Amino acid sequence: MSRSPVSPQPYWNPYLVGALLGLVLLASYLVAGRGLGATGAFSSLAAWIADGVSPAQAAANPVHARYLASGSPLTAWLIFLLIGAFAGAALSGWLAGRTRLMIEKGPHISGGTRIATAVAGGAIAGVGAKIAMGCTSGQALTGGAILNAGSLAFMGSVFAAAYAVAWLLKKEWL
Amino acid sequence: MFPLSSTIEMSAGLEHLAAILLGFGFGFALERAGFGSARKLTAVFYFYDMAVVKVMFTAIVTAMAGLFVLSTLGVLDLAELYVEPTSWAGAIVGGLVFGTGFVIGGYCPGTSVAACATGRLDGFAFLGGMLGGVYLFAELFPGVDAWVRGTAIGEVTLPAVTGLSMGWWVLIFIGILGAASWGMGLAERRFAGLKPEP
Numbered sequence: 001m002s003r004s005p006v007s008p009q010p011y012w013n014p015y016l017v018g019a020l021l022g023l024v025l026l027a028s029y030l031v032a033g034r035g036l037g038a039t040g041a042f043s044s045l046a047a048w049i050a051d052g053v054s055p056a057q058a059a060a061n062p063v064h065a066r067y068l069a070s071g072s073p074l075t076a077w078l079i080f081l082l083i084g085a086f087a088g089a090a091l092s093g094w095l096a097g098r099t100r101l102m103i104e105k106g107p108h109i110s111g112g113t114r115i116a117t118a119v120a121g122g123a124i125a126g127v128g129a130k131i132a133m134g135c136t137s138g139q140a141l142t143g144g145a146i147l148n149a150g151s152l153a154f155m156g157s158v159f160a161a162a163y164a165v166a167w168l169l170k171k172e173w174l
Numbered sequence: 175m176f177p178l179s180s181t182i183e184m185s186a187g188l189e190h191l192a193a194i195l196l197g198f199g200f201g202f203a204l205e206r207a208g209f210g211s212a213r214k215l216t217a218v219f220y221f222y223d224m225a226v227v228k229v230m231f232t233a234i235v236t237a238m239a240g241l242f243v244l245s246t247l248g249v250l251d252l253a254e255l256y257v258e259p260t261s262w263a264g265a266i267v268g269g270l271v272f273g274t275g276f277v278i279g280g281y282c283p284g285t286s287v288a289a290c291a292t293g294r295l296d297g298f299a300f301l302g303g304m305l306g307g308v309y310l311f312a313e314l315f316p317g318v319d320a321w322v323r324g325t326a327i328g329e330v331t332l333p334a335v336t337g338l339s340m341g342w343w344v345l346i347f348i349g350i351l352g353a354a355s356w357g358m359g360l361a362e363r364r365f366a367g368l369k370p371e372p
Contacts, residue, residue: 026241036200038287118280119306126304128271130318135272147333154272166220
């Protein structure tokens with residue numbers, strides 16, 4: 001008997017998953033009157049940390065203050081959305097045999113380098129999402145579906161920068 | 175009738191339950207698409223696997239068509255839906271910075287959650303970096319935040335700007351998706367050689 005590990009199942013057809021994701025987005029609009037999002041949860045978490053460090057300074061900071069205005073930032077809608085997203089992704093990955101502790105990286109960089117690029121990229125994306133007042137979920141998907149012109153400009157801008165930078169970063173991924 | 179948030183009074187507990195259920199579908203779909211993997215996500219930037227664009231575009235068109243049909247049937251009031259105010263400067267500058275972070279970090283905020291949920295350590299690193307970036311933005315650049323919000327000009331949608339109704343835009347987007355899926359198939363075959371070893 002072969003002792004090779006169980007190979008993970010293939011991903012679903014992208015157009016099929018896209019339609020499924022679109023229906024989830026539509027359901028969000030129908031139930032909550034708003035679409036999906038992610039960045040706001042990070043903003044709430046950041047405000048909660050700032051409030052823990054110094055309540056007075058957090059309240060005086062105009063960015064944190066927005067997320068402290070209506071009760072504990074940990075009860076924000078998007079925090080619950082991301083808790084659900086974690087559970088949904090965990091179930092999907094586990095059912096498909098894709099869950100394991102590993103580092104996703106290109107073949108020519110070390111694990112340590114990859115962790116560093118992930119932290120740096122995350123920080124840059126965080127700043128970008130704050131400037132754009134949303135990310136690929138809250139702006140591109142959610143705004144795109146309702147034909148929000150700013151969201152469509154954001155999406156074009158994201159892909160323009162990403163394609164340009166990807167050209168310089170072939171070493172990281174290829 | 176819809177959105178329910180405008181027609182019925184939801185308790186906080188019910189709202190949170192709805193958020194968890196919607197999030198569950200969101201995360202499940204992201205992982206099924208392969209978006210818990212930074213390599214699958216960044217493949218789109220080297221053209222050998224265009225799944226990111228296929229999924230995003232199909233999701234947008236599906237939701238858009240649903241919103242249009244339901245509002246035409248009179249069961250959904252589009253005016254009750256939240257539309258983020260447009261700031262051209264914020265969208266473009268923020269988009270350029272975000273896109274740079276996306277390709278360096280390998281994830282976007284939502285997909286990094288899917289990566290963490292399937293054990294990807296670089297997903298946790300991205301998540302930590304993202305939280306740090308958002309925290310530092312609030313601490314260091316409240317002026318940038320005020321500037322972006324100051325340049326917001328309210329709700330700007332394509333039907334409002336162009337005078338072309340939402341139904342036409344749905345048809346146009348379906349047409350673009352059809353043409354793009356043909357083009358993406360060509361690109362994937364042309365750049366298949368770029369795919370790195372597993």
